Amino acid sequence: MWTWDPLRDVWQERPLTFACAGDPLAARYPDAENDVDSVAAVVSGGRVILAAGGDEQGFAFWDLESGELIRGAGFDDPYLAAITEVRGEGPPLFVTATQYADEILVWRPSAEDVLTELSNDIGRIACLTATYAHGLSLAAAGGMDEGVAVWDLTAGGEVRSFDTDEKGVPAVSLARLAGDPIVVAGVEDEIHVWGLSDEHGDDLIRDPLTGHEDAVVALDTAVIGDRVLAVSGGEDATVRLWDLSTGRQLGDPLIGHDGSVETVQTAVLDGRHVVLSAGRDSKINIWDLQTFVR
Template sequence: MAPDGRLDDLAVVEVDGAPLVVCTGFYKLWSWAPLRDEWLERPLAYAFAEDPLAAQYPDAENDVDSVAVAVSDGRVVLAAGGDEQGAAIWNLDSGELLRGTTYGEPYVSSVATVKGAGPPLFVASSGVHWDGVRLWGPSGEEPPVELDAGPIWGLATASIDGRSLVVGGGEEGVEVWNAANGEQVASFPVDDEQRAYAVALSQLDGRPVVVAGTDSGKVYVFDLSGDEGDDPIHEPSTGHEGGINALDIALAGDRVALVTGGEDGTVRIWDLADGRQIGPPLTGHDGSVEAVVVTTMRDRPVALTAGRDGVVRVWDLTL
């Protein structure tokens, strides 16, 4: 059964050589196998079940609107949280709670899977609810690692030059950390009175770069190698009428392409090297686009987008 109502977030993981999409919205969680067009609602154990106060709320449901996934020991592991729920981890197939949360834990604005070798590791931020970023794994025996930061709204990760990097977008700009030791790698400002809701890490002409989309609709690209200092590598890209809620990066032909989704309901593709928009805006969503994830289907790069209309759309990125 496909979801009915808005979608807040998407995550993609490869299972048995095929993409599996996990999406959430309105307290529900679904998976979608796009090559079979199979939708499944995925019930999850209550994230607060281990908290003694849970008995006082027998009818409470999970509030998950940010999700991340990974494969560990042959199972799909899901990390999720929301505006009124701290981050927890489940076995997606069984719905079993692997690491719960408590009523005292900070709420979640964004969660992502840390890219790199080793057991699954997730990172979460909480926007205005608390300052900082947390790294944690499925084991409840290991406390989360705190990364020093202000309010962070959007998160992304990448493995670049052997380092597992985390980028966060916040009230005053963009920050980058090394997940291995928690040290800050770089910090980049955006124009005054702009908040970076959407971020990504990639490489461009052999250089590591940071990408940020703001609530004013601008896209910034920064050189993480430090050659450009704090300045973006080209003028910020503009085109969205309103804020940019989500973005992701793909290799499309011989170009590095950036895909953005905005409050204006459009999806846009940009050449990351020069910041120019590739083709006209992609339309079809009825309402704000809340999630953008790039993946591969049948050896072709595609972008999956979702939002307030509750529809997942697939865009061919072959340029």
């Protein structure tokens, strides 16, 4: 594992104990190493706890600084399809989706056992996101084959699910608009926005946001002042900003990748709202969001 300090442009290698080191079969595979495709991190007990897994490794988590294995995986554990942390001021939690068993599990970052298992009606999971706001912990998932589902992590039940007409959903994010929780999803080359309150029903709260010339595969949201923004990354190699109140794109597409934009992440660096984007071209770009919000 590597970490990057974007303000100083410093990379640091973080060796991690092999996730399956405690498995009795580990002695048969002395050269086995971690197989990591998905990661998430929280701060718990004064430590940064890193959770990870992949196409050929089950869920495990470590102390990032020391590399100590806190919860190991077994060779027979279900492989990991997606993982996220609960963002916000709530209790630090991880949410995971297994690759083939279609299980969605909630974990504390200091315990071996599952905290909650969530029922899943959308099948194989392509992506996960979770947030804590206004006393409510929510998780949302996009289906690999179709559908979006949202759960209340405190109650452990499904809040809403939405049909996407047999279209896969590779990107999903949660936000609040006018005080109400919403879910934002990439559906082919469009961005769909649903409200989670009963008054909205199953219908989109506005027409799909259009502009990408290929599939939307990365999404995040941010609040700057009184404006709620969505940031999208697409297979058309662009990053785009959207005002969710108006449904309009802000400015021109952000051009800086030579291939599909695989992930976008909003953050605050040195007091400024930014978005980091990473693509198949092995580049990480940082964009200043505040230049688009005046």
